[in-house]
Amino acid sequence: MNSNSPKTEDLDRLLSAYFKQQLPNPWPAAPTSRFAEPSTVAANRPAHAERVGRSSLTLAASVAALLGLGLLLADTRPQGGVAPTATDGSVLKNSTANGDKLLKHMTPEPTHR
């Protein structure tokens, strides 16, 4: 063995010092701490199928409520010789709302681009 070669212990110390110095210190946090929500939230969320089911029910209930309200308002509007049940034409007691305005408000506005 070459007498001028570094001893194994010296080489070990040298390499250890070098590589330890290259290792980031302090060790950075995981990247997800910056970008992601905790998966415990994801774990507590109901399953996909359940979420879809609930959303559908909610949507159906909303649509039914709107249709019902629309039918109710249609019945209260004056048609031909039929007089409205409310003397002032309003749907709600003591309300200043106008049924036409409400219907107009419910009618979706055409989207403008």
Next chain:
Amino acid sequence: MKPEPRSVLGSGDGSAERVASSDFDGLYERYGREVWAMSYSRWMDSELAMDITQEAFLRLWKQIEAGEEIQNPRAWLLRVARNLAEDYAKSSFRRNGTQPPEVMNGVRSGDVAPLDRMEREEGFAQIRALLDELPPADRDILTLKYALDYDAPQIAEVLGIAVTAVHMRLSRARQRLADRITASGVSQTP
């Protein structure tokens, strides 16, 4: 009805386990430095290795969030990091060119006197240059051993080789490096 696939990670021993954020943090703590070491040994650039490590784990996170199954996260991470090292480093070199060794080997210790620090920096720069000349397989073993203090069985597990092969390659790598250090006159005092 078959349940929707959830994120499942393997622990490396063949078993699969459902993952939570705490599991992910555990994986990062367990394998982060290892991924860094394998990335570092490829291009001998600490910051680049850290970028690759962060990217690899970020991709792992996205896989988890997408509900993908990863049976062996350790192997997956190392494979991704290896691919990233090949792609990322090339594009980085194309944009920035190579940096002088002294830029990459700044001494962190605040206790080292300026002159000693300069000498140490110069010594480390020479070490880096010598390591650059070694085959990538040698650098893998040296990085795992000296950066992470891995023993032969641990190195063998990461590299997928026999323990005897680790001993043999480590001995050969040390000898190659020793010969180069002798030839270049690098100071042996860390």
